[in-house]
Amino acid sequence: MVKNAAELTSVPTTKFVLYNLAGEPKAYYRVDRQPLSQKQENSNTEAVEAIAHSIIAIDRSGSMYHDINPLKETLIKLLTLEEYTHSQLLVTLISYSSQGNLISHFQRVPIQEVMKLNSSYLQEIQNIRVSGATCISQALQLATELVQPDELTGIALHSDGYANHPNVRSEVETLEQICQNLNQSNVFLNTIAYSASSDFKLLSRLANLVSGTCVQAGTVKQVYDALYNTSKILGEAIAEAIEEPLFKEYDYQIFLSHSAHKLNGNAGKLKILGLKPDDDGIFYKYQKLTQTEFEQLTDIPLAQTDESVFAFAKAQLIDGNLNQAKYALVSTFDATLSQGHSKAITNSQLVELSQALDQAIYEPQSLTEHQIISEVPVNKNLPILELIQLFETHKDQIILNLKHLQDHYQRRGVKRVPGKRDDDGNLVKPWLTTEYLDGGEYVQMGSFDINRNTATINLLITRPVKLVKADDETPITEVAGILLNDLKSYNNYTLVGDGQLNVESLKVKFSNRKVFKVFKEQNLLSNADSFDGNTEYEIDLTPLPIVPMAADYTQVQGIFSRSAILRVLSSLFSAHLKEVSDTYTADQVAALKEHYLSKSLYLNFPTTTEYSDLEEALNTGKVDSRVSYKIELGNCEILNLGQLHSANKFLDRFYEVYEQETGDKLDKPTFDQTLDRAVIFGHKTLSKRTKVTKVDDLMKPIFDEFLGLEKNGSMTDILNQLGASDLVGLLEKKWQGETVDTEQFVEALSGGLAKVNQALETLYRDKVSPLVFYIGATGLIPDELDAVAYTADELAAKSGDLKFSKSEKEGMFFEVGDLILSVYPKTEYYSVS
Known part of the structure; x- marks a missing residue:
């Protein structure tokens, strides 16, 4: 038994830098090696025959609707083969969906009994039906209860989605605890991620915790192969379990077997189960060093492109440490792998990264075809965040091939249709519709919207339309004296969703030679030799990084308090302007609303989902779910901007409004009611049940000053900074009891709202969105932020005033100076094509 690094002097030792x-x-490592043969010689391990128990746990949630019948046929084929090759095998079959919806079809039944002609067990398989969500933990818990100490147990856990019921965080915590317990028994767990929407990251970690492997299976045949691999191990003589401690001088260890196609890693003791006596194997021991210690190891070779580094990347990926996995990947100096997989963040991308690392480890000859360089292959292409700025700057000189975009577009949400549903769930369509006035193939390059709490970029395409009656296509050209000759439709296309590239390329034409040159110089038009206004150019987005990796993300202090004040002002001004227009009368606004038009002449058709019952849509496979990670900014008193009250709610919460002439109190007042009448504001006497929160403490000074109750500068200072001094002047007149013209006040409020919203937009564009995008696109918190991580419970104990929603309770929170970054999962639904 190897006990320390000094005793490994006869075994090759290398070192590498983690970039x-x-x-x-970022870190420096020494790597020592211990072949499995040394342990076998020391322990004289022999193969043993054991009673074998195969536990198969399959997913029958609603998303399996289209695949459950082929899966049942696969199960029967597998069991048929097992009856011939391993007649003493005991079999348990479990299926699961939502929490509480667990079925144990049969337990510990000899396979010969299962496969008897017309057996009840085969009938059980045939009767499996889909329904509900995905609660994996209940299946694994039952499997744990069926494990016997005197037998070898192999669990094959199958899932085609996320462990999200009753919620993501509790499921993950429960599953990890179950796997820690299973690792104390004579058990190995192989997991099967069935389909691209499976949570490959979680399933890989669970398998690693119980000496197993995770397989991504996109077809029924691959599911069969994965299930068969588990039972095949159970049917052969295997070596006794190997337990390898991690001695204090090491920080991490990995076991790797090429013949068994097995890799397990841990920052503690490793337990290895499921090897045959003739399987090879090696333990890699990783010792983290300081830079000085590393540089003093002059007699140890630097080996960046070494199996130990690829293995480290794979083990970190399995263990859920995505940042470490990516760092190790680029530290191999393998430009082929790095350029292809360093952006991996979604399940499908992580699967591809995992498979690429497998090939590098188990088929090392493949590396001869890779480009290996002498440094980290940094992606120096223009980041997509900067590309959209180019598009925005030059959009008037660019037209977009809309048909190409639509043909290659993947919907990310639930499809909606015009209309609303009546009490019986029937679709009632609008009495008006629109017709496009352009050809539809080419459109002017649109504008871009960056989501404020996910790594999402939407391209907004504007097209001219006319309003027509749905029954006879009669055009509507005028409403209440307002000509409708400049109506537009607005359609969003997601270019990047949750850090994942959703559109691979855009085809464009340029009307300006100088603009063409700008894009050419950024290497965005690789096949373009010269400018031609009639030529269509394709911009490939796939090689571009989402965000600049070397950008400064540390300038975040104070941004939450400023954004919160701007958000309060925006809500306050908008509440006044909700039902008024500085152009049209109230009757005109009402007429426009009847024709699905806003006071700004935007089309507002009602829409609803294609289905009337979400549960039914999930059960029939028309809709599926995925997990999106939301990223919010807050502080130790207010978790995020979503916790701010609306302006009218806050008015009702803390204030009373009286008619100036009569003294009558307004019941349930709203700010739009105060525009055309003289009113007096006063503080409300709060009931004992009203609990004043930190949100109230932030909002009250702003409202007090706006309403003329207290001159404190919390509002006027920022409005003067933004150039809205005309609004400040009118407010001061109101505070002194002077009459202010309503139209003039509405105009000033509209101008102030525009300036506030622009300041908020600039703050997000320059400070917030790049940080949100970095986190969402890389899965990393920037190292430079030196963030301290907390769970919801830990943060609540530290900051007692914080309030957590159901989704936020499942998140992780990072303290960065006076800022709290919240990263929490949220279930999103999407239509299945």
């Missing part, structure tokens, strides 16, 4: 994605050193 980040920008090519900067």
Whole structure:
């Protein structure tokens, strides 16, 4: 038994530097090796025959609707083969969906009994039906209860989605605890991620915790192969379990067997189960060093492109440490792998990364075809965040091939249709519709919207339309004296969703030679030799990084308090302007609303989902779910901007409004009611049940000053900074009891609202969105932020005033100075094509 590094002097030792994605050193490692043959010689391990128990746990949630019948046929074929090859095998079959919807079809039944002609067990398989969501933990818990100490148990856990019921966080915590317990028994767990929407990251970690492997299976045949691999191990003589401690001088260890196609890693003791006596194997021991210690190891070779580094990347990926996995990947100096997989963040991308690392480890000859360089291959292409700025700057000189975009577009949400549903769930369509006035193939390059709490970029395409009656296509050209000759439709297309590229390329034409040159110089038009206004150019987005990796993300202090004040002002001004227009009368606004038009002449057709019952849509496979990670900014008193009250709610919460002439109190007042009448505001006497919160403490000074109750500068200072001094002047007149013209006040409010919203937009564009995008696109918190991580419970204990929603309770929270970054999962639904 190897006990320390000094005793490994006869075994090759190497070292490597762990770099980040920008090519900067992050850590230094020494790697010692211990072949499995040394342990076998020391322990004289012999193969043993054991009673074998195969537990098969399959997913029958609603998303399996289209695949459940082929899966049942696959199960029967597998069991048929097992009856011939391993007649003493005991079999348990479990299926699961939502929490509480667990079925144990049969337990510990000899396979010969299962496969008897017309057996009840085969009938059980045939009767499996789909329904509900995905609660994996209940299946694994039952499997745990069926494990016997005197037998070898192999669990094959199958899932085609996320463990999200009753919620993501509790499921993950429960599953990890179950796997920690299973690892104490004579059990190995192989997991099967069935389909691209499976949570490959979680399933990989669970398998690693119980000496197993995770397989991504996109077809029924691959599911069969994965299930068969589990039962095949159970049917052969295997070596006794190997338990390898991690001695204090090491920080991490990995076991790798090429013949068994097995890799397990841990920052503690490793338990290895499921090897045959003739399987090879090696333990890699990783010792983290300081830079000085590393540089003093002059007699140890530097080996960046070594199996130990690829293995480290794979083990970190399995263990859920995505940042470490990516750092190790680029530290191999393998440009082929790095350029293809360093952006991996979604399940499908992580699967591809995992498979690429497998090939590098188990088929090392494949590396001869890779480009290996002498440094970290930093992606120096223009980031997509900067590309959209180019598009925005030059959009008037660019037209977009809309048909190409639509043909290659993947919907990310639930499809909606015009209309609303009546009490019986029937679709009632609008009495008006629109017709496009352009050809539809080419359109002017649109504008871009960056989501404020996910790594999502939407391209907004504007097209001219006319309003027509749905029954006879009669055009509507005028409403209440307002000509409708400049109506537009607005359609959003997601270019990047949750950090994942959703559109691979855009085809464009340029009307300006100088603009063409700008894009050419950024290497965005690789096949373009010269400018031609009639030529269509394709911009390939796939090689572009989402965000600049070397950018400065540390300038975040104070941004939450400023954004919160701007958000309160925006809500306050908008509440006044909700039902008024500085152009049209109230009757005109009402007429426009009847024709699905806003006071700004935007079309507002009602829409609803294609289905009337979400549960039914999930059960029939028309709709599926995925997990999106939301990223919010807050502080230790207010978790995020979503916790701010609306202006009218806050008015009702803390204030009373009286008619100036009569003294009558307004019942349930709203700010739009105060525009055309003289009113007096006063503080409400709060009931004992009203609990004043930190949100109230933030909002009250702003409202007090706006309403003329207290001159404190919390509002006027920022409005003067933004150039809205005309609004400040009118408010001061109101505070002194002077009459202010309503139209003039509405105009000033509209101008102030525009300035506030622009300041908020600039703050998000320059400070917030790049940080949100970095986190969402890389899965990393920037190292430079030196963030301290907390769970919801830990943060609540530290900051007692914080309030958590159901989704937020499942999140992780990072303290960065006076800022709290919240990263929490949320279930999103999407239509299945």
